[in-house]
Structure formats: structure tokens, C-alpha cells
Amino acid sequence: EAGVAQSPRYKIIEKRQSVAFWCNPISGHATLYWYQQILGQGPKLLIQFQNNGVVDDSQLPKDRFSAERLKGVDSTLKIQPAKLEDSAVYLCASSPFLGPQETQYFGPGTRLLVL
Amino acid sequence: AQTVTQSQPEMSVQEAETVTLSCTYDTSENNYYLFWYKQPPSRQMILVIRQEAYKQQNATENRFSVNFQKAAKSFSLKISDSQLGDTAMYFCAFMKGGSQGNLIFGKGTKLSVKP
Numbered sequence: 636e637a638g639v640a641q642s643p644r645y646k647i648i649e650k651r652q653s654v655a656f657w658c659n660p661i662s663g664h665a666t667l668y669w670y671q672q673i674l675g676q677g678p679k680l681l682i683q684f685q686n687n688g689v690v691d692d693s694q695l696p697k698d699r700f701s702a703e704r705l706k707g708v709d710s711t712l713k714i715q716p717a718k719l720e721d722s723a724v725y726l727c728a729s730s731p732f733l734g735p736q737e738t739q740y741f742g743p744g745t746r747l748l749v750l
Numbered sequence: 751a752q753t754v755t756q757s758q759p760e761m762s763v764q765e766a767e768t769v770t771l772s773c774t775y776d777t778s779e780n781n782y783y784l785f786w787y788k789q790p791p792s793r794q795m796i797l798v799i800r801q802e803a804y805k806q807q808n809a810t811e812n813r814f815s816v817n818f819q820k821a822a823k824s825f826s827l828k829i830s831d832s833q834l835g836d837t838a839m840y841f842c843a844f845m846k847g848g849s850q851g852n853l854i855f856g857k858g859t860k861l862s863v864k865p
Contacts, residue, residue, distance in 0.1 A: 677857050735845040
């Protein structure tokens with residue numbers, strides 16, 4: 636079974652530029668998550684989708700970050716404009732359904748460096 | 751708000767020996783789950799073990815076991831017969847029960863297994 640795919644793996648941009656990340660979850664997984672992992676910290680949830688609906692985006696900086704999950708499969712996360720503090724690894728994860736009994740499967744992440 | 755604290759930024763252990771990683775958490779919830787995730791260098795984060803708070807019995811997965819002390823809000827991970835492949839960042843995480851909880855991670859413990 637293929638795992639969670641993410642691209643690009645690395646991205647370097649200058650502040651105030653925009654960037655987009657893509658995630659393809661495990662086939663059949665209804666729930667998709669985007670996490671931000673700043674160096675030296677644990678991942679922090681940015682947004683959670685159930686199919687193509689948003690379940691929780693309370694920690695998403697909505698003035699600069701946006702995310703969508705069209706057709707309930709792939710998802711994109713966008714930052715516009717980027718700030719220095721956005722430098723982090725962006726992890727995508729998926730699970731069959733919502734809830735703590737569902738194992739979240741993580742992708743390899745996209746490492747973003749904002750100069 | 752829930753918090754997760756891992757007080758050991760780094761640990762090391764000799765191959766074949768046993769090591770225990772510490773985690774404490776703070777919550778007013780009665781229904782919750784606790785997790786240990788492993789993030790090997792340059793590889794995906796994977797679930798190691800999960801504990802349901804209402805279960806008295808400590809969870810075990812092969813060489814990995816937990817010591818769950820609910821009253822003390824402590825959740826430590828014991829790795830027996832350590833192997834070189836156990837070298838990784840280990841994250842303790844918390845999730846409320848119910849269908850819409852999200853994972854709250856600690857800052858992680860970097861474990862090095864030495865030959």
C-alpha cells in the first residue's frame with residue numbers, strides 16, 4: 636500500500652513570496668491533516684479535513700495560510716506572503732476516519748526555508 | 751488547554767539495553783488517549799504505541815511498553831533490548847476522546863542507540 640506522498644520535499648523562498656505544498660493521502664483515507672513542525676519542537680496541527688470539509692482550522696494563520704482539499708482526496712497548503720518564522724517542516728498525515736482510535740500515517744514532509 | 755512535556759531533550763543507550771523516556775501531561779479531560787510517535791532521521795513519523803486513559807492495563811507492543819500513571823499524569827515509554835534502528839526522535843502526544851480531537855505533541859526526545 637502506498638504511503639502519504641508530499642511534494643516538493645524541499646523549498647527555499649524569500650520572505651513575502653508565496654509557496655504551495657501538495658499532499659496525496661493514502662487511498663481511501665477520509666481524514667487529512669496538515670502539521671507545522673518548527674525545528675526543535677513537536678508538530679502542531681494547522682488544519683484537519685474530513686473528506687473535503689474542514690473539521691478544525693483554529694490554529695491556521697488565516698491571514699497568510701490557506702488550504703483546500705478538492706474532491707476529498709489531494710490537498711494543497713499555501714502560504715502567501717511567507718514570513719521568516721514560517722521556516723519549518725510541513726507534514727501531511729491521513730487516517731481512515733476521525734478519532735483517536737484511528738492511526739495517523741505521516742508523509743515525509745516538505746522542508747521550507749524562508750530567507 | 752492540554753499540554754505535553756518531555757523533560758529529556760536527548761538520551762543515549764547501549765545496544766541491547768533498556769531505556770525509559772519520560773512524558774508528563776496536563777488535562778482536565780477524563781476521556782483521552784496518549785501516544786508515542788517515532789521520527790527516524792529523514793524518515794516518516796510512525797506510531798509506536800497508543801494508550802486509552804480509561805484502560806488500567808499498560809499498553810505493550812513487542813519491545814515497547816508504557817508506564818501509564820493516570821493520577822500523576824505521567825506516561826513513560828520503555829524500550830527493551832534497544833536496537834540501532836531505534837535511533838530517532840520520540841514524541842509523546844495527547845488527544846481528547848471523541849471524534850474531533852487533534853494530536854498535541856511534546857517537544858520530543860532524541861534517542862541515540864550506540865553499538
